[in-house]
Amino acid sequence: MxxxxxxxxxxxxxxxxxxxxxxxxxxxxxxxxxxxxxxxxxxxxxxxxxxxxxxxxxxxxxxxxxxxxxxxxxxxxxxxxxxxxxxxxPGFREQALAQGAIEAPPAARRNYLDGRLKVVVPDDADSLAGSRPLxxxxxxxxxxxxxxxxxxxxxxxxxxxxxxxxxxxxxxxxxxxxxxxxxxxxxxxxxxxxxxxxxxxxxxxxxxxxRMTVHLNYATALFRRDEADPEHTVVLALHSPTTSVDVAGAAFFAIEDGRWMAMMAGYGEHRPGRTAEDFVRRLREQFPPEFATVADSEILGDVQTYRHADxxxxxxxxxxxxxxxxxxxxxxxxxxxxxxxxxxxxxxxxxxxxxxxxxxxxxxxxxxxxxxxxxxxxxxxxxxxxxxxDLALPHVDGPYPRGYRLSSWVSRQIVAATVTDVTTARRFNDVVSMRKHPSSLVTPRVILGALRANRRAR
Ligand SMILES: Cc1cc2nc3c(=O)[nH]c(=O)nc-3n(C[C@H](O)[C@H](O)[C@H](O)COP(=O)(O)OP(=O)(O)OC[C@H]3O[C@@H](n4cnc5c(N)ncnc54)[C@H](O)[C@@H]3O)c2cc1C
Missing domain, CATH: 3.50.50.60 (FAD/NAD(P)-binding domain)
Structure with a gap:
């Protein structure tokens, strides 16, 4: 079998x-x-x-x-x-920390969706933050x-x-x-x-x-971090495709050598922050206030851009x-x-x-x-x-899998519920983090739980 x-x-x-x-x-x-x-x-x-x-x-x-x-x-x-x-x-965490990686337990991670702070999932797993070369x-x-x-x-x-x-x-x-x-x-x-x-x-x-064409534009910049032990070490903010903001998302992480690493992403013709001035302005204007704290810090070096076609x-x-x-x-x-x-x-x-x-x-x-x-x-x-x-993005035109309209409605309900409902957020995180299979989200219990949470939130 x-x-x-x-x-x-x-x-x-x-x-x-x-x-x-x-x-x-x-x-x-x-x-x-x-x-x-x-x-x-x-x-x-x-x-x-x-x-x-x-x-x-x-x-x-x-x-x-x-x-x-x-x-x-x-x-x-x-x-x-x-x-x-x-x-x-074995011992990876200790060695990583000894070389400057920063701990990112659930309480130190913040996630925003369309400007709304998501619930913190209390017993979600730990992670680490550091630069890619580290x-x-x-x-x-x-x-x-x-x-x-x-x-x-x-x-x-x-x-x-x-x-x-x-x-x-x-x-x-x-x-x-x-x-x-x-x-x-x-x-x-x-x-x-x-x-x-x-x-x-x-x-x-x-x-x-x-292939699925996504035309993603990435921009990353480094900033000096004065706080040795910031309360929040990994902060992400995503915008749904339906919002009018041209930057699809941004994040900043505490990384080794007393630095913040901040990233912004946009699709198609939206090329976020190619100059330091533009990068800093968008971080301040288009994202929750804690992004402004990073934007107010000293920028270190140039903005690095990357285009990911598909x-x-x-x-x-x-x-x-x-x-x-x-x-x-x-x-x-x-x-x-x-x-x-x-x-x-x-x-x-x-x-x-x-x-x-x-x-x-x-x-x-x-x-x-x-x-x-x-x-x-x-x-x-x-x-x-x-x-x-990605199929929800206006410029992505397939290929659509069978049953896409229903599955996209279900995933919108689940993603919306992650903002307010711990149970849904935990299930969703397990899947996004690849600890559980996506099929674990497509059950009547999970979908009804998400619908109820969304009704309560309204
Ligand atoms: C902009 C961007 C952001 C990303 N962000 C994340 C993230 O946040 N989290 C995450 O988990 N992943 C992220 N990824 C993906 C991540 O970078 C890769 O999945 C990861 O590096 C594993 O890739 P790889 O080892 O398969 O290939 P690569 O990292 O691309 O390495 C390929 C290696 O093969 C070598 N090579 C190629 N051809 C030859 C040859 N002919 N002979 C000898 N050597 C050769 C290259 O030198 C290189 O060392 C991101 C990717 C991009 C593009």
């Missing part, structure tokens, strides 16, 4: 590393040493004798790097992702401490095949060609991954690419002709509208899929259909959360 997607997601959230390493392969090669690649490498260290992580950037260097252009933008670590990181790396380097440090993981600075240029199996990665190492042989190749090259091209060039099937997913689960010894993880498989902050948490769940797949010792010579079937459940869950909200 096959398990429901809700049960599979619950099982993936509960995956723990084994007490002892139990290798099922000699060498695994991960292409891409960002967050998804490092989380995959952490799991592989339990199931491979050695793990090589290839990245075109020097991963020993500190700070931002060209391979992750989104690195200057604000990144939220959802409570679900934080729980995953603590499972994979979060990434914390994960990297934990992984590179493992004795059987090493990194190679090289640009991957293709795959090597041995009959029906991917058996290695071609690389350009400082201008010289090379090959890293592997029993398992993991693509973690991010949303611009070239794996589909490499498969097609070698005569394999290319996974279907699905959410996209590659349907590896539907490919029938796939070589063995190959999987793909992270943004390379699915990258979503970043406003919902799902990327790191989804990557952690992809790593859990890998652990689930490798634990029974699969035949790596065969296509990893089981892995991709598990991963589809994670991708579907994240995709439905982000795309159902």
């Amino acid at each position: 096959s398990l429901s997607p809700a049960r599979v997601l619950a099982a993936l959230n509960a995956v723990r590393p084994p007490d002892q390493a139990s290798p099922v392969m000699g060498k695994a090669v991960v292409i891409g040493g960002s967050i998804a690649g490092m989380l995959a490498a952490r799991v592989l260290s339990d199931y491979a004798e050695s793990v090589v992580v290839i990245d075109r950037d020097d991963l020993q260097a500190t700070g931002g790097r060209p391979g992750v252009p989104q690195g200057t933008q604000l990144h939220a670590l959802l409570p679900g992702g934080f729980l995953q990181l603590e499972q994979l790396f 979060l990434e380097s914390l994960i990297r440090q934990q992984v590179l401490r493992l004795p059987n993981v090493k990194t190679v600075t090289a640009r991957a240029t293709g795959l090597v095949f041995d009959g029906p199996v991917a058996s290695g990665v071609r690389c350009d190492v400082g201008g010289s060609p090379g090959v890293e042989h592997a029993d398992l190749v993991v693509d973690a090259m991010g949303r611009s991954s070239r794996l589909s091209d490499w498969l097609a060039e070698a005569g394999w099937e290319r996974p279907a690419l699905r 959410s996209r997913r590659r349907d590896f689960h539907a490919v029938t002709r796939l070589p063995g010894g190959l999987v793909s993880v992270g943004d390379a498989v699915a990258s979503f509208n970043p406003v919902y902050g799902q990327g790191i948490t989804a990557a952690a769940l992809h790593a859990a899929c890998l652990a689930h797949y490798l634990r029974p010792g699969p035949d790596l010579g065969l296509p990893a259909h089981h892995f991709f079937a598990l991963q589809k459940i994670v991708v579907d869950a994240a995709w439905s959360i982000s795309t159902s909200a």
Whole structure:
């Protein structure tokens, strides 16, 4: 009997590393040493004798790097992702705090919807705030401490095949060609991954690419933070598509080195705050008063902008002709509208899929259909959360899933109820944070609870 997607997601959230390493392969090669690649490498260290992580950037260097252009933008670590990181790396919280990350328990987080403060969910999970380079380097440090993981600075240029199996990665190492042989190749090259091209060039099937155009404009700026222990460390404010405000949302987080990081996002022609002056003015005028406190602080450096054209997913689960010894993880498989902050948490769940797949010792010579079937459940869950909200935007024109009118009415009721009703807000947070499956919201109890809460609020 096959398990429901809700049960599979619950099982993936509960995956723990084994007490002892139990290798099922000699060498695994991960292409891409960002967050998804490092989380995959952490799991592989339990199931491979050695793990090589290839990245075109020097991963020993500190700070931002060209391979992750989104690195200057604000990144939220959802409570679900934080729980995953603590499972994979015992002591993660303490090390993160020691390196400057800021605690973000429920009472320190504030959420506004259309200017109304949402109820605080008392026993919701903790999280942390920090810059993206800090979060990434914390994960990297934990992984590179493992004795059987090493990194190679090289640009991957293709795959090597041995009959029906991917058996290695071609690389350009400082201008010289090379090959890293592997029993398992993991693509973690991010949303611009070239794996589909490499498969097609070698005569394999290319996974279907699905896109939803969102035309999101992001802008992030840093401000000096004088308060060492601010009461609220993570503050978010979203505007519904029906409001007349041209900025769709803003957030500010306390981050390391005594700074605030503030972000604003807009869609289509709305490009929020490209100059410091404009950024600060909008923070003050279009958001709740606590945003003005940040706007009144000294701005540090320039406003960094980023344009995100679309959410996209590659349907590896539907490919029938796939070589063995190959999987793909992270943004390379699915990258979503970043406003919902799902990327790191989804990557952690992809790593859990890998652990689930490798634990029974699969035949790596065969296509990893089981892995991709598990991963589809994670991708579907994240995709439905982000795309159902995006379809409500006036400039997004589909594709609409079946039953969209009803499902969008239901989600509007639930989102509205999160402002005043603790029970609905807790259920909603569990889903947004990917600890529970979206189907857990589509029950008569939840919907009636939301309707009653909205009636009371009126
Ligand atoms: C503006 C923006 C804001 C975001 N905000 C959030 C947020 O708030 N919360 C959240 O959880 N997520 C957020 N995300 C998503 C998050 O950045 C990603 O999900 C996360 O980084 C995991 O991505 P990844 O590791 O799969 O790929 P990436 O981080 O894109 O990394 C890909 C890696 O592959 C390497 N690479 C690529 N090609 C090659 C090659 N040929 N050879 C060698 N190396 C190669 C690159 O150098 C890079 O290191 C945001 C994204 C954007 C764009």
